[in-house]
Amino acid sequence: MKFAHVLTCFAIALGLCNAASAETARVPVVAAENFYGDVIRQLGGDRVQVTSILSNPDEDPHLFEASPKTARALQHAALVVYNGADYDPWMDKLLAASKSNDKRTVIVAAKLVGKKSGDNPHLWYDPATMPAVAQAVSAYLASADPLHKSDYDARLATFLASLKPIDATVAQLKARYKGVPVTATEPVFGYMADAIGFEMRNQRFQLASMNDTEPSPADIAAFEKDLRERRVHVLIYNSQATGALTKRLLSVAQDAHVPSISVTETLPAKKTYQQWMQSQLDALAGALQGWQR
């Protein structure tokens, strides 16, 4: 092993191989969603080259349609990570259509956590999901680039440790607000709300909102009544999936003095996944501060 290494260096010194590319070759990775892309970057550091497809904060990911540019990004990926559970059905189609399937490793978050089509697809809001994705990504990196396994292991440990404050905040919120009725315009925050133990109201409305279909007049009326009569203690507002109706509900909440927090589908610019989750939980804690059981 040592001898082989000496030989390699000797070959590089003679210019027999491309030293620069050997040193800087990065693992090309495509993440369908930018929060997975951010985590992969944290796990791979300079050794990965990550392209994230969904990252536009002004675009509703549920309405996204893949373009030829998306297909091109996948061509050279050694690792592809996507959410699954029907959040990004265009990924299945692109992967089936693109060549070199045998050389590519694909990690689907939904499969790792046992979710399927029809389940709430916003899996990255479930505190159990990102540790599972990180373990799988790190295991792949270590197998693709075994020379740097100890580095990947250390980065994984750092990442997992960095999730602890988020788990602690969830536990604190649960201790205080378990069973408190809340509502939301769209199910993006659903798993986190479940982890806290909220009673989530108006779920049919939220599904219609996610699927871009018309909620029933009865569901709209029930939502408004919850806000006007302050039967819910916070409105979780998905600011990335809005329409005339959700905007109106936000103003009904404001008129009724029901506090609201803004949450997003994708990772906002200049934030890590951990900062994003933490800031939303902090906003939630702030919104509920005045509430007494």
Ligand SMILES: [Zn+2]
């Ligand atoms: Zn959504």
